[in-house]
Amino acid sequence: MSRTPQRVRRRSIPEDEELNASNQRDFRDSTRPLLSLPLPRQQPVSRTISSDQIFAGEREIGIEHRGSLYRLKITRQGKLILNK
Numbered sequence: 726m727s728r729t730p731q732r733v734r735r736r737s738i739p740e741d742e743e744l745n746a747s748n749q750r751d752f753r754d755s756t757r758p759l760l761s762l763p764l765p766r767q768q769p770v771s772r773t774i775s776s777d778q779i780f781a782g783e784r785e786i787g788i789e790h791r792g793s794l795y796r797l798k799i800t801r802q803g804k805l806i807l808n809k
Contacts, residue, residue: 776805 776799780786785798788807796808 779797780799785796788795788797793809798806798808800806
């Protein structure tokens with residue numbers, strides 16, 4: 726059993742909406758951002774510590790910061806998660 730392809734309906738543009746060369750739109754580019762801004766520069770890291778040094782064989786550690794206790798843990802996938 727073969728199917729006949731369905732026709733795609735195309736919207737006709739009324740004459741008053743027609744676009745001239747000075748304001749043409751290319752709808753293929755509608756997913757592109759309107760303005761491309763440069764990314765902000767990150768400050769260089771002043772000191773790097775290996776996670777092996779911090780965890781020392783553990784999977785979770787506590788970090789006290791400004792009177793609050795945070796938990797830093799290594800997930801099964803090897804990623805780091807910080808919880809308050």
